[in-house]
Amino acid sequence: MRLSIEHIVPIPMKDRISEYNSRVWNQKLTFNSGERIFIQAPSGTGKTTLIHFLYGLRNDYEGKIHWSAFKMHEINTEQLSQLRASAVSVIFQDMRLFPELTTWENLEVKRRLTNTVSEYDAEKWMDRLGIKHKMDSTASKLSYGEQQRVAIVRALLQPFEWLIMDEPFSHLDHANRQRAIALINEVAEMNKAGILLADLDDNNYFTYTRKLLL
Amino acid sequence: MKPLKQSKLVSKLLLRHRSNNRLWISLLALFAGTTLLLVAVMIWWNFSLILNGSVNNDSLGSTFLTIGKNVTNEMMGKKNASLFTPRQIEAVAAAPQVEDVGMLISNRFPVYASLSIANGFATDMFLEAVPDRFMDKRPFGWSWEPGNTQVPIILSSDFLNMYNYGFALSQNMPQLSQATIQALAFDLTIGKGGYTEHYTGRVIGFSDRISSVLVPQSFIEYGNKTFAPTIPIAPSRLILKVNDPSDKRFAEFLSKNDYTTNSEQLRWNRMRSVVETVASGTGLLAILLMGIGTLVFILFIELTIAKAKQSLSLLLLMGYSPRYLAMFMLRRFVPLIIIALGMSAIVATTIQDIASTRLISMNISLPDSPGLPVWTALILSAGTLLIFVTRSIFTALRSNG
Secondary structure (H helix, E strand, C coil): CCEEEEEEEEHHHCCCHHHCCCCCCCCEEEECCCCEEEEECCCCCCHHHHHHHHCCCCCCEEEEEEECCEECCCCCHHHHHHHHHHCEEEECCCCCCCCCCEHHHHHHHHHHHHCCCCHHHHHHHHHHCCCHHHCCCEHHHCCHHHHHHHHHHHHCCCCCCEEEEECCCCCCCHHHHHHHHHHHHHHHHHCCCEEEEEECCCCCCCCCCEEEEC | CCCCCHHHHHHHHHCCCCCHHHHHHHHHHHHHHHHHHHHHHHHHHHHHHHHCCCCCCHHHCCCEEEEEECCCCCCCCCCCCCCCCHHHHHHHHCCCCEEEEEEEEECCCCEEEECCCCCCCEEEECCEECCHHHCCCCCCCCCCCCCCCEEEEEEEHHHHHHHHHHHHHHHCCCCCCHHHHHHCEEEEEEEECCEEEEEEEEEEEEECCCCCEECCHHHHHHHHHHHCCCCCCCCCEEEEEECCCCCHHHHHHHHHCCEEECCHHHHHHHHHHHHHHHHHHHHHHHHHHHHHHHHHHHHHHHHHHHHCHHHHHHHHHCCCCHHHHHHHHHHHHHHHHHHHHHHHHHHHHHHHHHHHHHHHCCCCCCCCCCCHHHHHHHHHHHHHHHHHHHHHHHHHHHHHC
C-alpha cells in the first residue's frame, strides 16, 4: 500500500506554516510500501495533528492524503473502518485504552475484530513486553509505561500494511523500549508492513529509509 | 487465558450505562399500546363480520333487509298494486347503500299441505323463493329439479316461535322442537281442478333472516310456469343487502317510496356507530401509548449510546464499523421489541378465543382466532417501530461516533 501526501496544510496552522522549513507540510510526498519513515517533529509543529490526518481522525486540512485507492477526503465511514481494521494500525501518544476493561479485554477487543492473530501469540507478545502479569488489571490501574506497552501489543493484533506511531516509547525505559522495538520490527516484517514514526527528537529505533523534518 | 466473546466485550463497553428501568417502562408501554391496538382492530373486525353477514349471526339482525310496499286502503282491491315493477326494482338497486337486490317470488298456484300422520291437519299455504345468495343457511339437500318428488323447505324460525310460544300454549297443544318439525313429512298438492301434482315436503332448516316459507327457486319457477303461465312474475317483496342501513339517505329513500321494512333489523346497525366510536377511541389511545412507548424506547437507546460516547468513538477508532455496531445494538434490542409485540399477539389471540367461546351461548359465532386485519395491524406497527428504532440507532451512532 502506497501513502501519498499532496500539499497538506492544517487549516488552523495555515498562516504560520510558511515560517517552518517543513519537509512534510505543503509538500508532495510518496511513501512506498515497506518503507520506514521517521518524522522528526519539534514541539508545536503539528506532529499529532499529522498522525490524526493520516488516520482519518481529523479532516481540517487542505491538500490530499491517499492510502493507495483510499482517498481520505472522500472516504466514507465504512471504508474508513475497513482501512483501520485491516490496513493501517496506529499507536497513539495518549494510548487510548478502554479504562474500564482489563489488559486482556483491551487486547481482545482488537484481536477479535479480525481474528488474524492467535490468542497464543497475543499472550506471548504480552510476555515479551513484560505485561502478562497485568492481564487482569483494569487499564486505568496500569502505569503509563504499562499502558504504552498494552497499546503497542494492541496495535500489532491486526493485519496491517502500515504502522503509524506517535511517540510510542515516551514512557518506556531503555530495556523495555528495546524489547518493544524488536517486537514491532518482527511483526511489521511478518506483515511486510511500512512504519511511520513521529517523535520529538532524532533517533535510530528502526532502520529508517527516510528521515523528514516536520 | 479466558475466552472472551467479542459481543460480550462490545456489550460491556456500549451497554454498561443503560437504564433498565427506562427499558422496561418503554417495553411495557409498547406491549400495552400494541395490545390495545390489536383489540381495537379486533372490535372493528368482529363487528364488521357480524354486520356484513360474513358470519352467521342473523339473530342479531343484519344488513339483509326485506322490503315490501306499505299496503294502504287505496291499494286494497288492486290486485298487483303491491308488486314491484322492474323500474322500481332498478330504483331500489340504485338506492344509497344498497349492494344487492333479490326478489322474493311467491307461488301463483294453489298449494295445499296435509300431514298424513296427523289426520285432519291440512291447510292452504303459500311458498316463496329467493336467490340462494341471500339465504343465511343452505342446508344439505337444498335443491330441486323437475321430476324430484321431495321438496325441501326452509321455515322462518319466527313462525316456529309464534307456534311454540303463542299458539301451542294458548291451545294446549304440544310445543315442537326444530328436530321434530324436521322429522315430519308433509304432503304437498299443487295445482287445482283436473291437474294437480303431489310432492313430499320436508323442513330441512330454519331461517333467521327471511320471514317466510322458502322453497328452492327452481320449484317456484316450475310451478308458476306450469300452473300460471299467463300471470307475469313480479316480486311482492325484495331482499336487500345493505352496506349501512343506518345511513339517513337510505331511510329517506324507503319512506319517500312508502316501502316498509322490519325496523327492528335496523337497531343493531345503530350499535355500529357506537362500536366504531369505541374502536376508534381505543385505537387512538393505542396509538398514543405506542407513540409514548416508541419515544421512551428511542430515548433509552439514544441515552445509552450518548453515555457510551467515549467507548463508541474508541471502538470506531480501532476499526469497528458503524454498521457492525448498529447491528450489534439491533440484535440486542429488536428481540425485546419482538417479545413485547409477541406477547400482545398472544393476548389478542386469547381474547378472541374467549370472546368466541363466550358468545356461542348467545348464538353469535365468531372466528376463534384473530384474522388478517389484526395480523396486518401487528405487522404494520412492528414494521413502523423497527424503522424508527433502526433509524434512531444509526443517527445516534453517527452523532456520537
